[in-house]
Amino acid sequence: MTDSSESTQPGCRLSHLDRRSALQILGATVTAGMMSSRSGTAESSETQTAKTVSAADRHPLLVTGHRRIIEARDAALDVLKPTAAQLQHGLELHAASLVFDTYGFAPRAAVDSEALAVAATQGASEAELQDMQEDMSMTRAATVAVEREELAEALRCGGVTCIFQNAGEEGQDPLRLMKRLARFTYLTDMARDVLSRAAHPDDIVAARKADRHCLYLTGNGVPLPQRWVSVPEELGYVRLFFQLGIRMMHVTYNRRNMLGDGCAETANAGLSDFGRAAIAEMNRVGVIVDVAHSGWRTSLEAAQVSQSPMVASHTTCAALQHHIRAKPDEVIRAICDTGGLIGICCIPGFLGRTADIAALLDHVDYVVKTFGVDHVGIGTDISHQSQHAVPAVTKAPPRSRGRTRFEALWPPGALGGDFPRARTLTWTNWPLFTVGLVQRGYSDDAIQKILGGNMLRVCREALQTGS
Numbered sequence: 001m002t003d004s005s006e007s008t009q010p011g012c013r014l015s016h017l018d019r020r021s022a023l024q025i026l027g028a029t030v031t032a033g034m035m036s037s038r039s040g041t042a043e044s045s046e047t048q049t050a051k052t053v054s055a056a057d058r059h060p061l062l063v064t065g066h067r068r069i070i071e072a073r074d075a076a077l078d079v080l081k082p083t084a085a086q087l088q089h090g091l092e093l094h095a096a097s098l099v100f101d102t103y104g105f106a107p108r109a110a111v112d113s114e115a116l117a118v119a120a121t122q123g124a125s126e127a128e129l130q131d132m133q134e135d136m137s138m139t140r141a142a143t144v145a146v147e148r149e150e151l152a153e154a155l156r157c158g159g160v161t162c163i164f165q166n167a168g169e170e171g172q173d174p175l176r177l178m179k180r181l182a183r184f185t186y187l188t189d190m191a192r193d194v195l196s197r198a199a200h201p202d203d204i205v206a207a208r209k210a211d212r213h214c215l216y217l218t219g220n221g222v223p224l225p226q227r228w229v230s231v232p233e234e235l236g237y238v239r240l241f242f243q244l245g246i247r248m249m250h251v252t253y254n255r256r257n258m259l260g261d262g263c264a265e266t267a268n269a270g271l272s273d274f275g276r277a278a279i280a281e282m283n284r285v286g287v288i289v290d291v292a293h294s295g296w297r298t299s300l301e302a303a304q305v306s307q308s309p310m311v312a313s314h315t316t317c318a319a320l321q322h323h324i325r326a327k328p329d330e331v332i333r334a335i336c337d338t339g340g341l342i343g344i345c346c347i348p349g350f351l352g353r354t355a356d357i358a359a360l361l362d363h364v365d366y367v368v369k370t371f372g373v374d375h376v377g378i379g380t381d382i383s384h385q386s387q388h389a390v391p392a393v394t395k396a397p398p399r400s401r402g403r404t405r406f407e408a409l410w411p412p413g414a415l416g417g418d419f420p421r422a423r424t425l426t427w428t429n430w431p432l433f434t435v436g437l438v439q440r441g442y443s444d445d446a447i448q449k450i451l452g453g454n455m456l457r458v459c460r461e462a463l464q465t466g467s
Contacts, residue, residue: 090435100452102343105383168219286466321352343379
């Protein structure tokens with residue numbers, strides 16, 4: 001692997017394309033008029049030839065009339081500046097690969113502003129309105145035709161086979177955790193022509209063969225009745241939620257809980273005895289242990305006791321950017337020693353550096369060079385937002401911010417910052433993540449491990465060790 005931007009593919013033309021030429025060749029828009037409106041310098045013979053390429057000849061991953069998707073791809077191509085061969089090969093490889101987002105969100109729908117307004121006039125509380133809004137964003141693609149079309153278009157453009165879907169609100173209360181589980185069960189039941197639900201890694205492989213998309217479900221906490229009669233009783237819900245389809249669980253979110261300290265706790269006290277018992281039960285059942293939001297010591301100790309491959313599903317490398325949500329080398333090494341992986345997220349402030357698609361690739365490079373290509377994936381931690389969302393939100397009743405919810409505990413500055421190139425990390429830019437890996441000299445086999453093979457392997461091994 002090298003950092004060279006030149007493709008290793010035979011017969012590659014090494015001249016870099018500007019954004020305009022790349023899009024004309026491979027089609028980030030369907031209409032020539034939209035392309036001709038862009039500014040540019042004098043055109044080369046290569047660009048002139050590209051103008052004769054019809055929309056039908058363009059790569060389908062880049063053919064869309066969705067303005068926001070086009071703008072995000074323009075921004076990413078401005079950063080990457082791939083050659084024609086790199087772009088073509090990256091898109092073809094992406095389309096042929098099993099792509100597995102190690103932690104993310106299905107494309108979000110626009111809310112029903114009229115229904116929210118009615119509820120507000122009827123005296124709905126802030127908590128009720130928040131719950132309605134989340135439910136709408138997660139499920140309206142199941143019932144509203146334009147949102148179903150938006151869901152299908154975003155999934156097609158992203159070219160992602162499977163999303164390890166956040167299907168549990170942060171915390172341990174089983175009823176609270178069940179809300180998102182219910183919502184994504186409903187979405188995949190009612191919109192199964194567009195998006196299905198996988199219960200086993202074989203289902204993900206079948207989806208790839210059929211050129212379809214699916215969700216694999218993760219909870220944002222270990223479900224606990226919190227009666228504290230006995231350890232076995234407290235941990236009994238782990239198996240129940242596994243039976244309901246949950247295949248991965250956070251040990252902690254940002255705050256301390258009964259299992260250990262979260263990443264935002266200043267004490268960094270590590271894993272509790274109960275946390276060790278919980279990890280043993282997750283290993284026994286076949287649930288993947290996830291320490292993405294856990295403190296550094298909690299993460300390290302979880303890796304030291306886990307008997308199955310575990311993950312930090314959406315994180316970054318502290319060696320490149322110090323942040324509470326990043327992991328230091330000692331922790332990453334311990335996770336890799338379980339056979340697990342690090343999923344690099346798409347949050348600009350967590351990535352640091354240039355805070356764009358290049359920074360994402362830098363973190364991937366660091367894990368590969370330091371720990372090996374078998375131990376990295378991409379866990380975006382973001383979602384595509386419906387193009388209808390902004391108009392709907394502006395029509396919705398005004399909302400009070402209220403107090404910060406207990407689980408949040410983000411230190412000052414942890415989420416802040418101005419990131420002008422953030423749109424390069426848009427979820428539908430997944431195909432360009434692959435193009436970037438091609439540019440950096442990775443082999444096709446290595447790229448396919450990063451895109452999804454590593455996560456699929458961890459899923460298989462977790463089920464094999466579970467009972």
